[in-house]
Amino acid sequence: MQVRVFVTPRMGILDPQGRAVESSLQSLGFKNVSGVKVGKYILLEVQARTASEARDEAKKMCEALLANPVIEDYRFEVDGE
Amino acid sequence: MKWGVVRFPGSLDDGDSLYAIADVMGQDARMLWHKDESLGGVECVLLPGGFSYGDYLRTGAIARFSPIMKSVAKFAADGGLVIGICNGFQILCEAHLLPGALTRNRSLSFICERVWLRVENASTPFTRAAKQGDLLRLPIKHGEGLYVAPEDEIRQMEERGQVILRYVDAGGRESDAANPNGSMRAIAGVANQRFNVFGLMPHPEHAVEAMLGGVDGLKIFQSIAGSAR
Numbered sequence: 001m002q003v004r005v006f007v008t009p010r011m012g013i014l015d016p017q018g019r020a021v022e023s024s025l026q027s028l029g030f031k032n033v034s035g036v037k038v039g040k041y042i043l044l045e046v047q048a049r050t051a052s053e054a055r056d057e058a059k060k061m062c063e064a065l066l067a068n069p070v071i072e073d074y075r076f077e078v079d080g081e
Numbered sequence: 082m083k084w085g086v087v088r089f090p091g092s093l094d095d096g097d098s099l100y101a102i103a104d105v106m107g108q109d110a111r112m113l114w115h116k117d118e119s120l121g122g123v124e125c126v127l128l129p130g131g132f133s134y135g136d137y138l139r140t141g142a143i144a145r146f147s148p149i150m151k152s153v154a155k156f157a158a159d160g161g162l163v164i165g166i167c168n169g170f171q172i173l174c175e176a177h178l179l180p181g182a183l184t185r186n187r188s189l190s191f192i193c194e195r196v197w198l199r200v201e202n203a204s205t206p207f208t209r210a211a212k213q214g215d216l217l218r219l220p221i222k223h224g225e226g227l228y229v230a231p232e233d234e235i236r237q238m239e240e241r242g243q244v245i246l247r248y249v250d251a252g253g254r255e256s257d258a259a260n261p262n263g264s265m266r267a268i269a270g271v272a273n274q275r276f277n278v279f280g281l282m283p284h285p286e287h288a289v290e291a292m293l294g295g296v297d298g299l300k301i302f303q304s305i306a307g308s309a310r
Contacts, residue, residue, distance in 0.1 A: 009184075013184070013229055014184075014187065014227065014229070014263060016185055016186070016187050016188070016189050016227075016263070017185060017189065020189060065138070065142065065146075066138070068139055068142070068175065068182055070174075070181060070182040070229065070230065070231070071182045071184050071229055
């Protein structure tokens with residue numbers, strides 16, 4: 001079952017990459033852009049019988065390794081949901 | 082005192098750390114391999130700088146799961162002295178042996194320069210050879226040294242004296258310009274609540290002989306050597 005994990009800098013944490021991308025977009029003329037955050041997109045194949053089982057596994061993986069809760073937020077999507 | 086320097090795949094400053102401790106300081110030091118589970122009876126573990134596991138995912142995130150890190154965590158829980166320099170600091174934060182995290186420099190650039198640091202707490206095993214307020218001149222070289230922790234946690238750390246080193250200017254004053262990477266409160270080094278685990282972004286092992294441009298790093302190694310149990 002495919003799991004798609006999105007890891008982004010936490011609200012309130014300085015995100016210099018997001019800030020640099022935002023100012024580049026603005027200098028290109030996209031004046032309507034704000035709140036840019038640069039994060040990671042991680043694709044996983046998880047052996048699971050149900051989507052909810054895959055969800056539980058994904059949550060554990062995010063908390064153990066894929067995201068660092070001090071600086072990052074995460075969310076994920078599971079196939080079939 | 083018996084020291085162990087952990088070599089991870091991608092470690093860079095392991096050799097220089099061993100040189101500083103063994104050749105310059107004349108201490109008993111050995112290299113430890115990341116796959117070992119034994120610390121070989123050492124009294125201080127040093128996690129060196131570098132790019133362990135290619136800094137994949139996040140700096141220090143993969144090294145934290147090396148077999149030796151289980152032993153390092155147990156050693157720290159038993160009160161053993163652990164110092165992490167640069168990537169070693171990042172590993173200690175990822176392993177939850179130190180509070181906070183290190184993330185991309187504010188400038189997005191890799192920084193390689195000498196900085197001034199003020200000793201904020203000289204009553205720790207890592208700084209006792211210095212005096213509170215002493216200035217140290219040490220090199221930094223990192224892309225991800227911006228220290229971050231939740232505001233309330235930083236406040237508690239300040240109250241407990243866990244902020245050990247801060248970036249300052251040559252006159253010992255804090256300023257935005259003297260903060261090379263944008264660290265919160267210009268924090269360059271922190272300890273845990275028990276003061277037996279210490280992490281810092283500057284490199285004391287690169288400042289141990291006059292020909293290297295300075296000897297202020299010796300203060301850190303002398304402090305630890307003088308703290309043998």
